[in-house]
Amino acid sequence: MKVAIIAVGTELLFGQTVNTNAVYLSRELNLMGFDVMYHHTVGDNPARLVEMLDVAYKDCDMVITTGGLGPTQDDLTKEILNDYFGDELVLHEPSMESMKERFEKLGRKMTDNNIKQAYMPSRSHVFKNDQGTAPGCALEKDGKYAICLPGPPREMTAMFESYVRPYLEGRTDGSMCYRLIRTFGIGESDLETRLMDIIDGQTDPTLATYAKEGECYLRIASKRADAAEAESAVKGMLADVKKRIGEFIYDCDNRDLWDVVGEKLMAKNITISSAESCTGGMFAEKLTSVPGISAVFERSFVTYSNGAKEEILGVKKETLEKHGAVSEETAMEMAKGLRKVSGSRICVSVTGVAGPDGGTPEKPVGLVYIGAVCDDKEVCRKVQMRNISRQWNRNFSMLHMFDVVNRLIDGIKD
Amino acid sequence: MKVAIIAVGTELLFGQTVNTNAVYLSRELNLMGFDVMYHHTVGDNPARLVEMLDVAYKDCDMVITTGGLGPTQDDLTKEILNDYFGDELVLHEPSMESMKERFEKLGRKMTDNNIKQAYMPSRSHVFKNDQGTAPGCALEKDGKYAICLPGPPREMTAMFESYVRPYLEGRTDGSMCYRLIRTFGIGESDLETRLMDIIDGQTDPTLATYAKEGECYLRIASKRADAAEAESAVKGMLADVKKRIGEFIYDCDNRDLWDVVGEKLMAKNITISSAESCTGGMFAEKLTSVPGISAVFERSFVTYSNGAKEEILGVKKETLEKHGAVSEETAMEMAKGLRKVSGSRICVSVTGVAGPDGGTPEKPVGLVYIGAVCDDKEVCRKVQMRNISRQWNRNFSMLHMFDVVNRLIDGIKD
Numbered sequence: 089m090k091v092a093i094i095a096v097g098t099e100l101l102f103g104q105t106v107n108t109n110a111v112y113l114s115r116e117l118n119l120m121g122f123d124v125m126y127h128h129t130v131g132d133n134p135a136r137l138v139e140m141l142d143v144a145y146k147d148c149d150m151v152i153t154t155g156g157l158g159p160t161q162d163d164l165t166k167e168i169l170n171d172y173f174g175d176e177l178v179l180h181e182p183s184m185e186s187m188k189e190r191f192e193k194l195g196r197k198m199t200d201n202n203i204k205q206a207y208m209p210s211r212s213h214v215f216k217n218d219q220g221t222a223p224g225c226a227l228e229k230d231g232k233y234a235i236c237l238p239g240p241p242r243e244m245t246a247m248f249e250s251y252v253r254p255y256l257e258g259r260t261d262g263s264m265c266y267r268l269i270r271t272f273g274i275g276e277s278d279l280e281t282r283l284m285d286i287i288d289g290q291t292d293p294t295l296a297t298y299a300k301e302g303e304c305y306l307r308i309a310s311k312r313a314d315a316a317e318a319e320s321a322v323k324g325m326l327a328d329v330k331k332r333i334g335e336f337i338y339d340c341d342n343r344d345l346w347d348v349v350g351e352k353l354m355a356k357n358i359t360i361s362s363a364e365s366c367t368g369g370m371f372a373e374k375l376t377s378v379p380g381i382s383a384v385f386e387r388s389f390v391t392y393s394n395g396a397k398e399e400i401l402g403v404k405k406e407t408l409e410k411h412g413a414v415s416e417e418t419a420m421e422m423a424k425g426l427r428k429v430s431g432s433r434i435c436v437s438v439t440g441v442a443g444p445d446g447g448t449p450e451k452p453v454g455l456v457y458i459g460a461v462c463d464d465k466e467v468c469r470k471v472q473m474r475n476i477s478r479q480w481n482r483n484f485s486m487l488h489m490f491d492v493v494n495r496l497i498d499g500i501k502d
Numbered sequence: 503m504k505v506a507i508i509a510v511g512t513e514l515l516f517g518q519t520v521n522t523n524a525v526y527l528s529r530e531l532n533l534m535g536f537d538v539m540y541h542h543t544v545g546d547n548p549a550r551l552v553e554m555l556d557v558a559y560k561d562c563d564m565v566i567t568t569g570g571l572g573p574t575q576d577d578l579t580k581e582i583l584n585d586y587f588g589d590e591l592v593l594h595e596p597s598m599e600s601m602k603e604r605f606e607k608l609g610r611k612m613t614d615n616n617i618k619q620a621y622m623p624s625r626s627h628v629f630k631n632d633q634g635t636a637p638g639c640a641l642e643k644d645g646k647y648a649i650c651l652p653g654p655p656r657e658m659t660a661m662f663e664s665y666v667r668p669y670l671e672g673r674t675d676g677s678m679c680y681r682l683i684r685t686f687g688i689g690e691s692d693l694e695t696r697l698m699d700i701i702d703g704q705t706d707p708t709l710a711t712y713a714k715e716g717e718c719y720l721r722i723a724s725k726r727a728d729a730a731e732a733e734s735a736v737k738g739m740l741a742d743v744k745k746r747i748g749e750f751i752y753d754c755d756n757r758d759l760w761d762v763v764g765e766k767l768m769a770k771n772i773t774i775s776s777a778e779s780c781t782g783g784m785f786a787e788k789l790t791s792v793p794g795i796s797a798v799f800e801r802s803f804v805t806y807s808n809g810a811k812e813e814i815l816g817v818k819k820e821t822l823e824k825h826g827a828v829s830e831e832t833a834m835e836m837a838k839g840l841r842k843v844s845g846s847r848i849c850v851s852v853t854g855v856a857g858p859d860g861g862t863p864e865k866p867v868g869l870v871y872i873g874a875v876c877d878d879k880e881v882c883r884k885v886q887m888r889n890i891s892r893q894w895n896r897n898f899s900m901l902h903m904f905d906v907v908n909r910l911i912d913g914i915k916d
Contacts, residue, residue, distance in 0.1 A: 101538045103529030104712055104721070106520060110543070115517030124515045125550070129524070129541035136539070136561075143557050147550075268518065277573050277613050287575070297574065298513055299654060307518065368790025369783030372804045376782025377893055379858055386807035387814065390786045393800035400801065444793055474608060476633060476656065479791055 092144035096156035098131040109154040121260040132162040155239030157222035159201040173227045175209035183223045215251040219243040265318035266309035268342035302484045345490045350378030361430035362388045366440040370486040401425030419459030436460040456485045462496045506558035510570035512545040523568040535674040546576040569653030571636035573615040587641045589623035597637045629665040633657040679732035680723035682756035707735045716898040759904040764792030775844035776802045777836045780854040784900040815839030833873030850874040870899045876910045
């Protein structure tokens, strides 16, 4: 079944709010086997919403709206869909009751404009709102469906999970399976060149590449009548993809690199510390975003100045004078000094020129060294980034740190 | 001039990517005086993109597309708009040259599929891409405009700022002025209550509040025929707003709290260090995102474990045993210990329960203490957050650290 998602709300057109509802609904509907064909956003304007409905129903069997169910005068989505489906609004007693209860519980007075939220199209299927006052509803006529959901993401997702998903199950044909494969260290066009013959010949499963903040993603998707069949088709193509670019893949389930690394560290009980210069704590911050990481991570250092590198990590003054703070020698002394201070099994350091200033012809902005030690292994990676921005350079350096650590972990014999 | 924004990309319909481009463009275009009427998203499908163009041009004078300019076969936006405007694609030498240069600089091989990116509609105005390979372009025919921009947000925004904005200026009627006021420490409904009479009576300038990641923003906007008139209207309302909620405002130009704090520290030459537990380096990372901060920031510590707090900062074992790691006593000993270790004028610490685990009835998830010392001042702030998520709790703790530091700086007599 083909679906269009229409968001209603002038604030979206002002650029004050991100339409995360469309993201959530698209992901969930695709997984259920629906084909999401369009997203549209219109303001709180009846004529334009009607026009958008006409456009959507040309191609699609179902329209899902978000927003415009509130108590105020410019909330008109339900009223318009009621007219569009030739229905009439009647008081829906259960909605009225639960709204009254809600206001009582909160100790707030129910205002007159709230009452309009309990009027629903007479032939509609009403969805309860457990997180707010405005109920949703489903309309159906001549094989066309409409589902009206509230705009606040918390209310919308809760309503979808509890009531809309069960309503939709069984109304879908086929089943979608997809995997999001994350790679690091290879550009998008290089990736595509290596996978060109698969991409050229594809029907189902499909393979697509896209670039994202210094990484490249791959998406393998299949839609079949049978869920197991779709899954096996995706698996088959994934195996083929792995053969060609396996060395760049760090996850096949859309997890962030720090989550992958953090979970490996915890699973293998490998302790880790970091000493950061140009990234200023970003590595430690990302790693500590992983719940439970305190089992393997207990301290780290931001050694921004030369003095800090000497005093905290024992980097030699001569090394800094002879090779400079941004050098292989300094990066390695930072990592080795960190091991002495922390006693961690993996110690990783970074030193680089994040910009916008501080670059020289020999050491331009975007030059970074990552040092790491693990047992008897010592690694140094030099990276010369395209200088995109201070924040991008720092982010990309941090990703390289995790990539270095990831490869060190994989090299450890159990 | 009425505008529709069309995002092209199947990944958006799969719910894998958030359409932040529409948010950015809507905000900027509104400010310039354009009326954004619709957002649409279609997949990489020629027929559906053409249909969407037909729909858009019924109401709008200008369409802005994002995405589908890349080197791969499913990137077709430019080709379709070229046909739609009855133009033909020809090799655009300057684009070819800068693409070649770019690949040489990176030491990467230019693959054949890249060349298609240098073919542009013959009558189009080409926009250089300083951040990537795919140029953008503007087409015009019979009073209808189309602007094709790349999909990656970094490339799109840089192209918009450098080339598209100047192209569009003068093509708009009226002038919009607005200020984004950032506050911390006050909730949205409290804010609205204090400003209710302004909001109720508004026509132009308008005042809107919105909540964002633990902060509240205010937007004052005015659209007038004359730019100076709009500016003065905004200024007048801003003065009124400051009188009522000035104590919560930290910036009137939409700068991040860490930028405001970083710039004050540099301007007053106040050195700073941090000792972070639950935030894991987030404070240091945000502070070092400010260019030039090395003048006042030279070292910081992530003391995640009790052992690290004792060994690095000299927190007493008895304090940790008697009061626990998450306590006013520990936070203050961290800050004072940090002053001994770093010698910085402002020393700030944080210790809290970020979750999802680790909470107790006495110290639930979301409880955090921030300690700070500056000259002879000592401050401790206790915060009990609503426990929204580990990352939200960490982020909100980091904002509180900056707020504490900001108020300390403001308290220093010059």
